[in-house]
Amino acid sequence: MPAFEYEALDATGKKSRGLITADSEVAARRELRGRAMAPLSIRYADQRAERRAKSMGERSSGFSLAPSNLSNRELMLITRQMASLIGAGMPIAETLGLIAHQGSKHHAKRILTAVRARVTEGEKLSTAMDGFPNSFPPVYRAMVAAGENSGGLDAVLERLADYLEKDEAVRSRVTGAMIYPAILSIVALGVVALLMTFIVPRIAEQFVGMGMDLPGLTRAMIAISAFLQVGWPFLLAGILVLVVISVLALRQEPVRRSLDGFLARIPGLGGFLEHAESARFCRTMSILIDSGSVLPDALRAARRAAGNLAFRDELGKVIRDVESGRGLSDAMRNRGWFPPLSLFMIAAGERSGALGEMFRRSADQLDQDVDRTISVGLNLLEPGIILVLGVVVVTIVLSILLPILQLNTMALG
Template identity: 70%
Template sequence: MPAFEYEALDARGKKARGLITADSALAARRALRGRAMAPLSIREAEARRGVASGEGAGASLMDRLRQQDLSARERMLVTRQMASLLGAGMPVAECLGLLAEQGGRHHMRRVLMAVRARVSEGERLSDAMQAFPRSFPAVYRAMVAAGEVAGGLDQVLARLADYLEKEEAVANRITGALIYPLVLSTVAAGVVTLLMTFVVPRIAEQFTGMGMSLPALTRFMIAASGFLSAGWPLILAGLLALVAGGVLALRQPAARLRLDAAVARLPGLGSFLRQVESARFARTMGILIESGAILPDALRAATRATRNLAFRDRLKTVLVEVESGRSLTDALRARTWFPALMLFMVAAGERSGALGEMFRRAADQMDQETDGAITVGLNLLEPGIILVLGGVVVVIVLSILLPILQLNTLALG
């Protein structure tokens, strides 16, 4: 049964918007009148499909502004609730309808009702979600499809919800831990700017009026202060141009691939990023294989899940080699970016026939190591910022004190 978005006047004359399911637009109008509501406009919720898939170029600007997607948190909540409802024996279409009726933001109800309409017409859930690629990414749909084929959709959604919850928890933890360092950096940068643009020029005027020979550090700080005071519009424009150029360059796959490859090779940071991507890859592979997906299909979905294009490029090569008959362990080992622990557990999984379980255990172990690295890094970040900015302030103060000490020395001499 299709879903319709409506705008109507209630019994008190107030405008109300929502979603309703009916056989046709006429039936939807009748249903609204049965609720003592006067319909103003009705349109099929499925109309969003064209915009979501990149079509519908003739849509109005207001329609485009209304076409919002599920956030990561909304997707996680929907996944967890669907897993619980399906596990209780409720059909997929009824689950989607119940979740849409529970509330949430308007666009969330619209997406769920549109997916429900397609499922009610006979489509599989993964196929219905394909109309909303931003709300349900390709790897998400691949996991749902694997669960549908294997007959354990509720279990797949439960594992997927666990994975999404963990990712959100890590992201929230990092965001919360970075708030204080960011505030500290902003305040310190403001103090340094005030010193360079107001304090240093005033003191420089006093010293230059005396006609004395200033130390090299003081002359450098005076020159830097003059440049900041006179050239800040050029500096700001240059920074904006650099940011805009970087954003445009990163939209090019070739430039993004080179940058990702360079970052992945950096000492320290590169190994951490490779560990994170390997853990994400192992987690995705574990969910898919334990859900019944065959190895090549699981590799294709896990390749789409990675965010580093250089890492994705290596996984594509792994997929080609596996399809040509090479073992997964040998194909991964040849790429050299994967941790030894994961390679050992994958090899054990291939020998024992428990590849999905071994991938999941490897992901758990790598997640623990990643959490430890994040904790250490965040604990070192705050004192590192204090030391760097404290050093800058010390240099500025020292450039001011040196001429004063020089004057005292001359006076005593």
């Protein structure tokens, strides 16, 4: 039975929002009227049910500016709660209902209630999550399905929660560390703009009025200043157009694949991307294999989790090699993306039968390497910004001082 999100007026005329399960939108409206409520809008909480209804000619009403998908942090918290409650022996349907009504935000409550309705009808949890692909990524659903098939859903959810928690911690640390450099950059750019649009033009007027033969650096600064004063709207419009074109282009898979391949070939950055993607791959593989997934299925799920399309293509070649009978470590070694230590550990896991454990150890090692690289990069970012902007400011000041020094020389001569 599908779930519906509604807005309605109660007997006192107060607007209320909530969720209700019914066979159809008409039945949902009838149920609300039976509760002495006047429905204002009703929409499917379940995206897949809504698509089915629209294909049959039925339309849902209502519009909302509220978020409709789970954020990374919300998914992490929900996964942790599900792992604890299911591990304690609570049925899945009751677990989803309890989490939905224990302080979840409205959109999270809507999603969880819709998933619970499907589970109550007899669907598996992973199948019920298919209606919300933007909230539960494909690899997430694959891991949940593996846990259901192996009978260790609580353990899989616990590992998933650990993985999401670590990923959220890295995101928060990077975001927090970027705040000060961002503020510093904005203030410095404001100072440069002030110098170029107000200070340099005033001083340039004095020099030009004297009929001096200005140094080349000063003439260049005056030309740039004149352009910024007149052409800043065109410059701003050009930047906005470039941003829009870039965003639209990156939505095209061939463009993004080419960019990902180019970034992977940049010295320094390419090595970091390879370690980051390899760490995600190894972590995903460790969870899937420990959950009972067969190797080809685990590789396909891990491939869907890859963020870099060039790396995803390489994993596709690994899958073809494995399915043709080649060993996993040999197939990975031929691709050139994976660090030697990871290849050695995976080969050892194949020989010992502890492939999931070796993937986990490899992921831990790669995560440490990635964390160190991020820490070093963030520590170097602030002085790098100061150095670059300092050079810009010194260049502007020097362009002002050179004519003054020239005047002093002429006066002394």
